[in-house]
Amino acid sequence: MAERYTTGNAHAESFFTVFGRHVVVTETGLNTDIISHELAHVALFDRIPNFKWYMMTYRVPVWFDEGIAMQVDYREIYSTEKYLRHTDNGAKAPTLVSMASISDFYQPDTLGWYRYATSKHEVARWLQKVDRQGLDQLIQSTTIFSDFDEQYQFIEAAAEK
């Protein structure tokens, strides 16, 4: 979805339609981190087995989509150190539930940084446990018949055994 890093000035955005996912990069967005970030959105979208547009719009929480994209986005402002410092070691981080829907995540408020940084931190934490295999499993199970959050937790719990 459209990235709004500041007050409405997008450097780049990827968006999806029923025809697929596209990336548009503006002149100020010609930056490796931002392009990598947007391509990660495209890669995730492409790997959803079926009903991609529907699944990404209604079933995959935005924090996960952004969290995946942030794994290849090394901009210093989203570093772990900054996340921990500005959220009081996570205590003041937004909840995942509060940034699951498109309208909740892309709110035109001043808390966007918290949502991106928290998504990055959460997905990094999860990936560290489940690894590539867990991610593949989650994406494959992202179908209209399954509950995303349930699968996300199930895969993590299975990896801990």
Ligand SMILES: [Zn+2]
């Ligand atoms: Zn993004």
